Amino acid sequence: MSVLNAKGVYYRELNRQIRAQFASGVEEVRVQNVNGQRYIGDGISGSQRLILEGTPGNDLAAYMDGLELIVEGNAQDAMANTMNKGRIIVHGHAGDTVGYAMRGGEIYIRDSVGYRVGIHMKEYLDRVPAIVIGGTGGEFFGEYMAGGVLMLLGLGLADAAPIVGSYCGTGMHGGVMYIRGEVEEYKLGKEVKSVSLTAEDEEKIQHYVSEYVRYFGGDAAQILARPFNKLIPANKRPYGDLYCAW
Amino acid sequence: MTLSLSTPDFLIERNRDRCINCQVCVRQCANEAHIWDEEEQRVKSDDALCVDCQRCVTLCPTHALTIRKYPLEFRENANWSANAIKAIYKQAESGGILLTGMGNDQPYPIFWDHLLLNASQVTNPSIDPLREPMELKTFLGRKPEKLMVQDGKLVEEMPPQLELEVPIMFSAMSYGSISLNAIKSLAAAAEKTGIMYNTGEGGLHKDLYKYGKNTIVQVASGRFGVHPQYLEAGAAIEIKIGQGAKPGIGGHLPGEKVGLEVSQTRMIPEGTDAISPAPHHDIYSIEDLRQLIYSLKEATQYRKPVGVKIAAVHNIAAIASGIARAGADIIAIDGFRGGTGAAPLRTRDNVGLPIELALAAVDSRLREEGIRNQVSLVIGGSIRNSADIVKAIALGADAVYIGTAALISLGCHLCQKCNTGKCNWGIATQNPLLVKRLNPEIGAERAANLISAWEHEIKELLGGMGINAIESLRGNRLMLRGIGLSDRELSILGVMSAGE
Secondary structure, eight states, X not given: XXXXXXXXXXXHHHHHHHHHHHHTTXXXXXXXXXXXXXXXXXXXXXSOEEEEEEEOOSSTTTTOEEEEEEEESOOOTTTTTTOOEEEEEESSOOOSSTTTTOOSOEEXXXXXXXXXXXXXXXOBTTBOOEEEESSOBOTTTTTTOEXXXXXXXOTTOOTTSOSBOSSBTTTOOEEEEEEESXXXXXXXOTTEEEEOOOHHHHHHHHHHHHHHHHHHOOOHHHHHHSOEEEEEESOSOTTTTSEEEO | OOOOOOOOSEEEEEOTTTOOOOOHHHHHOTTOOEEEETTTTEEEEOGGGOOOOOHHHHHOTTOOEEEEEOOOOOOOOSSSOHHHHHHHHHHHHHOOEEEEOSSOOSOOOOGGGGEEEOOOOSSSOOOOTTTSOOBOOEEESOOOSSOOEETTEESSOOOOOEEESSXXXXXXXXXXXXXXXXXXXXXXXXXXHTOBEEOTTSOOOGGGGGGXXXXXEEEOTTOTTXXXXXXXXXXXXXXXXXXXXXXXXXXEEOGGGOOHHHHHHHTSOTTOOEEEOSSOTTOSSHHHHHHHHHHHHHHTTTOSOEEEEEEOOTTXXXXXXXXXXXXXXXXXXXXXXXXXXXXXXXXXXXXXOOHHHHHHHHHHHHHHTTOGGGOXXXXXXXXXXXXXXXXXXXXXXXXEEESHHHHHHHTOOOOSOGGGTOOTTSSSOOOHHHHTTSOHHHHHHHHHXXXXXXXXXXHHHHHHTTOOBGXXXXXXXXXXXXXXXXXXXXXXXXXXXXXX
């Protein structure tokens, strides 16, 4: 393992150093004093592990292809933009548009996330991306979602406190959301419907919850005791009848 | 089912003296406008299905077919044209948004046709390109403020540049909107002529990786097929914000066009709609655009120019200035005549700006602000011939994109039905029977011929002006005069009137 100190280092130089470490064959890099540096882990392929202490900046892990990335702090906006493969574990909150157009890999976020999380997430063959969030999600959660799994646990929420913002799943045409607890009808995009869980869903939920607990602690049985709401697209082709040929 | 009030657009005339009932037309027409009547043992036609793509006319061995405009005329009305009435019939029947293909076909002014080029007479000699060297080589990318040379070498590293033998590139057309054979044709033609083609937002098919050094890979709002290998595969990356045919709106590739190979290339399941949202949801400002530009530069370690493509809209000069300041190396601007595989009719025909005005406004603005060197300008929508290119470069473009012209070189007849997927010329279709009508080797030759022909013509025009390097024409508006334009138009174009 090698350790880098990010204090006062501009992002371009920091990212160059991280790449150089991986290129030299180091399997695990720990970066201390990360404070807002953008683009960490962008476009990096490989199965190494990258641990960030502090708060990385926007576009963390964009186009990332395989790393295991651990954030010991909060993540900012646009994390995992178009991510292809890998795993991200955030010991804190994450900002807006987490996992935009993400196509593979898994993200576990201990606390809450901002707006438009999971927007245009996709899946293809064996690549089924997942984002598991311990807290709440903002508005436009899963907008345009085309594949993958989005999960909101709402841990520690008071009874009537909202777990997700409005326009949830607007334009959704693929994938599935599991939301622990009830989502008011008015918050759902008109392209989404709520359906009951199958045995296969239960199994998936169990898997993701046990992974969450493995990373962040907690009682899986207690989390699973509260029923999950399953949201899927009402129609795989929401805009199929929108046009007529001129 | 109510009665359809739609009437045919075209009339199929079959000369019975010439027709030998060979049924070529029946087999060639994907719209099924020609039918074989088994009982009567002869070919018939259904005018209502004809789109006037001219496939049957071209292939009929006895020249028995003629397609005409359908003679039905509504009662004369200067306000309610036949198209205005027919559009309402269609929408009253379907409740749908009118969808069409190709570029704006309305009679707006075409400023290229109001610009005249200069030539040398007596006071400076013209140059004969057949005997004298003529330089069209073009480099696209950020140019440094100044060059510092030490021991015959540049002190600072040159920012990454795209090198073109001719200032022409094939504009973005995705796999999905056009066929693989059409893309292969353009990719091979680009390689042959030393220019670039552009993947559009449909990802990069595995057969096309070998054309990498002649490829611009696009990143659009749907991010289809975008991954590290894709970003590394091309010579440059282009962020697509908008296109001239449909500024401000996204795109839907219908599931019918997402077959196995399109699905593999876009990395989405077969048969699903590929929806590109109108905006990139991580870009709501110039600062956000900068973030996407630099995320791509970081991901490719600053080795490739990153461009941004936008549609020409009213505030284009300020927007372009912002994009230059956001760190783009190339700005591509698409005028309102730019083509498309599918766009809502009302958007295509009513939104945006003529590229000539947009180009002049942007070039002037970037010069005024002293940042013209920071970015290269590529324009498209629509370039119809080499004279348009020479005029564009004199107005300030570094290079042009050609899309519609490139497809016409492959056999497109501009029937504007790209959206239906029934292109009889094998271009805008994914139907394997139609796709194989376009032989990629022949296609490549035709597209390359077009580029070579235009290269010769550009040299002729340059030589006539007494210029031997395209660089000396760039932004040289003194080589242009306007004709039939208002003072205001002349001032936006930055050219004098003919006779001045």
